[in-house]
Amino acid sequence: MTADFRFDLLAQDQATQARRGRIQTARGTIETPIFMPVGTQGTVKGMLPETLKEIGAQIILANTYHLYLRPGHHLVEQLGGLHRFMNWDRPILTDSGGFQVFSLGDLRKITEEGVQFQSHLDGSRHQLTPELSMEIQLALGSDIIMVFDECIPHPAERSYVLASTERSARWAKRCRDVVPPGSAAALFGIVQGGMDKELRQRSAAQLRDIGFEGYALGGLSVGEETALMYDMMEFSLPLLPADAPRYVMGVGTPENLIEGVARGCDLFDCVMPTRNARNGFLFTRFGKIIIKQARYRDDAGPLDPDCDCYVCRNYSRAYLSHLYRSNEVLAAVLNTHHNLHYYLQLMGEIRDAVAAGCFADYRRSFYARRDLS
């Protein structure tokens, strides 16, 4: 454990695996379960940091791959770190860059040492290794660093999944060597193993042997059936230490968050609320609204009558429809605000429900409201 990092389990649901916890970091407290807005390039697209705080963001995620390529981690470090650079003083979790690099397809090549790849920006050649990923994340000043691993595509041959998962475990050890316990940043291991339970179990055991401040499930939400994803969560999460935070990476829809919590997950991140917002897909308690649909053009009502966010208090669906059709900057700003508010409010309600011992009821009413639409 780092001096400043600590996780306390505050409540455990009786009917499900849902947990209410608290992570303490040098940059403040994170009440779990929590959703982390994604700030890919050192900004959560269209959101001021102050607004993120107003709607309850406790921690955001930044992307190592993007910041390494532009503006560069040395520059960010020289300018005082990512927090100062982007004017965000609460915790930041950085991913390892692995996910983006492995997504480059023909532009990358994997060796034991790391991954050679070409920049999507200018085609320049780079090699990302576990050590470099740690160096970048440390230079950025991340509060929670993720180990460098391969996010295995789905479907994949068992032999490939095995080899990749083993290599990721060796890489995880190399990451731990660079960021040992007691470092300024916490280091999270990532369970791989594809959709193979035996390999998931093996991966979890290897990571526990190394020992991390927190544990993540990687390689989910990569195109598999939702039922399979839930099955993998259900199987894998209990393999992880109960006294450390658990993070399911890249997940997901509001339903996925509810189900992830029910299976014992504490942390989530996903581009869905922010990316969907820019595409005019808006989340409400009763389901999704596609703002470009003709029916909203003259709709004087708020996006979600039950939502008390700034957007729903001040603007009509008709205005949001107009901004979206007019391709206005404010469309992205307001839609993102509402969607992130929805996600963060949902997590706050989940936390309250778990703490009050009524998460199962909350889960039922969550689905009941959606079924009405």
Place this chain on the structure above:
Amino acid sequence: MTADFRFDLLAQDQATQARRGRIQTARGTIETPIFMPVGTQGTVKGMLPETLKEIGAQIILANTYHLYLRPGHHLVEQLGGLHRFMNWDRPILTDSGGFQVFSLGDLRKITEEGVQFQSHLDGSRHQLTPELSMEIQLALGSDIIMVFDECIPHPAERSYVLASTERSARWAKRCRDVVPPGSAAALFGIVQGGMDKELRQRSAAQLRDIGFEGYALGGLSVGEETALMYDMMEFSLPLLPADAPRYVMGVGTPENLIEGVARGCDLFDCVMPTRNARNGFLFTRFGKIIIKQARYRDDAGPLDPDCDCYVCRNYSRAYLSHLYRSNEVLAAVLNTHHNLHYYLQLMGEIRDAVAAGCFADYRRSFYARRDLS
């Protein structure tokens, strides 16, 4: 005069024609001289209304042509008017739509009745008349309505300028007939006459004969030399009633604002601070910053060390450079915020200087700071 509209001249500079005034409207007070941010499509691009207020925006301009085509003035009226639609409760000035329609080139045809044109959005055919322009602006719920006129291109034949200016005067009368004194909205006449002093004088006299709550100079900042523009202001502004507000349309740079005030102008509008912001051109007391220049990539300093705006207090030039290069939504948001703050702060300083009787000194120091760069 409308019941709610009134203009008071609070101070008159001794050395120049600069005036300090106050406009009262049903939706609040406007301290002049003032700059009006442009909200073309029912939004000042990238700015929340609350932020506009924070940085001192007292009145904004909206475009009749754009709102007529999308979402349509009937819809806006049905939704409670433009103020409610866009969540802005301070005064709104609407232009007449003439400027945009006349800019359509081959897509428009002028008759005594009005202008036939094709929409730039979908090619649909429309006719905009003085009466329709009034109907649209009234439906939007504008506080200050502009007469429908032709903004004459430069250069133009004298015979064309004469005919156009005469027609605009007849149109101005038709507008006054639809929006008579005592209406809920104020109506401003627009002096045309091209770059011909005799025609400017004739236009001003015709408008004074009709009588308006305020007067504007149109047809400036249309490509003429700056010296000619100042000359036309200097000649035309004194032709207008001293007890009514004077508005120079579509002007301009910070220097233009200073010189416009010196010649007796009270109101300005221009897309420059907002459009330039989106293109990475930023205004400071010591001149312009082009944020994409390589020198700003690692510049830890604020955009303008003398600026106390939210952007300059919280972000470095390096971060703004990164956002711009990364084509991030926040680049437009932050750059627009700073540029509008600069314009509104400049006007506030001008007002203070005129009130304190030291506008000439202020004007000198304004140029001296810029010469240092």
